[in-house]
Amino acid sequence: MQNSRQATASPQDAVPFRKLHGAGNDFILIDVQPTDLERDWATKARLLCERRLGIGADGLVLTARTLRDRILLVACFNADGSIATMCGNALRCAAFAAAPDDSSAALRLVMAGVEHQAIVTGGHAEVTAELGTTPQEPLTLGRSGRHLTFEPAHTGTEHFVALVEELDDLDVEGIGRAVRDHPRLAPLGTNVDFVQAVARDELRVRTYERGVEAETLSCGSGAVASFVVARRHGLVDDRPVAVHNQSGSPLTVRPHAQRPETFWVGGPVTVVYEGVLA
């Protein structure tokens, strides 16, 4: 069933899109037929996400409904055309866009072969992220007389997380890029999160995102990775934790009550505008 938040593109039509952001992480969302997901979207992602020559976004998100299984298939391409195997904010935006208007909804979504749950209530969407295993060891980096240790946390995609005393004066892009491009992490690289523990239920996080190759205003899988590393160090408890980011709209991370090593990440979603691709 279509709803007023939904408009499906078919190849011969002008292609409708929506520009949304999930707590400041911004996306172009196009609803397609399931078979269209197989097309090569990398070039389109690069063109559309370009901030001067395109619409501008951190990523391109494609959604397709499988009516029989009632699952929403979601693919996310970073602004540079690379695939994001997990993007918490893209999943939140996709769930919000697919949910019926004016009611709360529970949805199932699949991104990169992994099933996620979603709950949409009003202008808020929450999705699950699973903690995976990673063979990577921590990485210590010296910069301007300061040493930072980055610990791996795989939350559906690669993250390296450093606990810091102070976030505001950090060179997030410089240090983030050095970790992202570290030869030991090639060829995949990583997203990089800097975390300041403010209270046992409050973190501040700044994230350098691979594929955007810049600091973004918020990152869902990064918020979960930050929670996991802070918890590993005994800095937060197993209860909802507010993750403040650069957008001013915090995300909330909380452990899933039924599924081990699974977390909910929630926060606001905003539709900025709708349009048709020229």
Ligand SMILES: N[C@H](CCC[C@H](N)C(=O)O)C(=O)O
């Ligand atoms: N912003 C996303 C993460 C994107 C990850 C992507 N940059 C990559 O792994 O290549 C989030 O909300 O989880």
